[in-house]
Amino acid sequence: MASYSFPDDFTWGVATASYQIEGAVAEDGRKPSVWDTFSATPGRVLNGDTGESACEHYHRYKADIALMAQLGIKHYRFSIAWPRIVPTGIGPVNEAGLDFYKRLVDCLQEHGITPHATLFHWDSPQALEDRFGSWQSREMAHAYADYVSAVVSRLGDRITHWMTINEISCFTHMGYAVDQIPVHAPGTTVKTLKEVWQTSHHAILAHGLGCQAIRAASPGPCSVALVDNFTTTVPLIESSEHIAAAQKAFGSLMSNGGIIFPVLTGAYNPDLLEKLGANAPDIQDGDLENIHQPLDAIGLNIYFGSYVQASDNQQGYEVLDFPAGYPRMHMPWLHIVPESIYWSIRHISETLGRPDLPVFITENGCAAQDELRPDGTVMDSDRIMYLRQHLKSSQRAISEGYPLKGYFLWTFMDNFEWAWGYDRRFGIIYTDYPTQARIPKASYHWYSECIRQNRVV
Secondary structure, X not given: OOOOEOOOOOEEEEEOOHHHHOOOOOOOOOOOEHHHHXXXXXXXXXXXXXOOOOOOHXXXXXXXXXXXXXXXXXXXXXXXXXXXXXXXXXXXXXHHHHHHHHHHHHHHHHXXXXXXXXXXXXXXXXXXXXXXXXXXXXXXXXXXXXXXXXXXXXXXXXOOEEEEEEOHHHHHOOOEEEOOOOOOOOOEEEOOHHXXXXXXXXXXXXXXXXXXXXXXXXXXXXXXEEEEOOOOEEEOOOOHHHHHHHHHHHHHOOOHHHHHHXXXXXXXXXXXXXXXXXXXXXXXXOHHHHHOOOOOEEEEEOOOOEEEEEOOOOOOEEEOOOOOOOOEOOOOOOEOOOHHHHHHHHHHHHHOOOOXXXXXXXXXXXXXXXXXXXOOOOOOHHHHHHHHHHHHHHHHHHHOOOOEEEEEEEOOOOOOOHHHOOOOEOOOEEEEOOOOEEEEOHHHHHHHHHHHHOEOO
């Protein structure tokens, strides 16, 4: 019988994001982010919810970290809020904002938990949206690099694991749209697809400049990674022809060829550029060299995948729609495809030709229809099912020799789920928003046992 064990040095962790948990949006010098503006705009977020309070983690971080320690994790991935550090986007550094993260990291280290900091998780300063339209401008990449320098030069004595940017496609391709209002902040309507692709080009340029800024500002050796959520192409059947079809589809599907390809290979995928034609972004001299920075690891946020089969059509593959009855969790897009983790890791090593690059699953989890039982517990066996199967897929990748080094479960506690507000729950801790009580779910105890035994239980 398979034991589904992990290596002794495997990294077990949880992940969160600043705007989703911190609250305290107007405290200690913080100024609005694009998500403050977006969520305050009627009709943009379900039920009119905002991140104004979120989980009040800004004031409750000590108790939250104590719960992390009880869980048994030794690694915590969180994000730093740009509007706390440089409230106007460009200009003076707000030391009071930095002090919060110093206190947070010191508390983590007191509990033996290693901090892994994401420098940008969508909450960019509203001031830069007002000034030059955020990611529509190349200036955004340079403003980001300056912000990174400010953070790393001041926190680099405490943090040695850095992640530049989280999920570029979400705040670019879902934040800008042609002739319609997009679902994510800043919610900008543009006239052409080229303008949308220009935003993601500016974001990968920011990543590259950010890598350079981290290494220049860090007072000592550190690890630098990007976090991406590419669309994972999964062969419907694991035969040679369908595997080849999934690998071919990987580069031209969605934004894959324009984000993960240039970051890891130094060039946009040619099939994607051919498909885009005149809508391809303008690429200035030196951009690809700046974008293609050496990385110490790649972080992958994997929730589901797309099944692909070989086809006799011109492109040689077909991306399959999910049947009406295909199982999914409590989000319209969250189809249950556990193999997606295995194939995401394999695509890095084989499809992109980077078997040298260590991989971390930086997010994996699901929304479930959690309910408090009369005895005050939450029995989320559906979430346990989802996580168990994805961890088995992770273990398969390791058993076949792929360089998966760690897993950060998304997410530690229920929080502000972007355009879904507080209606969707991804946490392994139930947040009772009226009281801000934290109630560990069954999945919290299950994950704790996985960590204790270092295997899937």
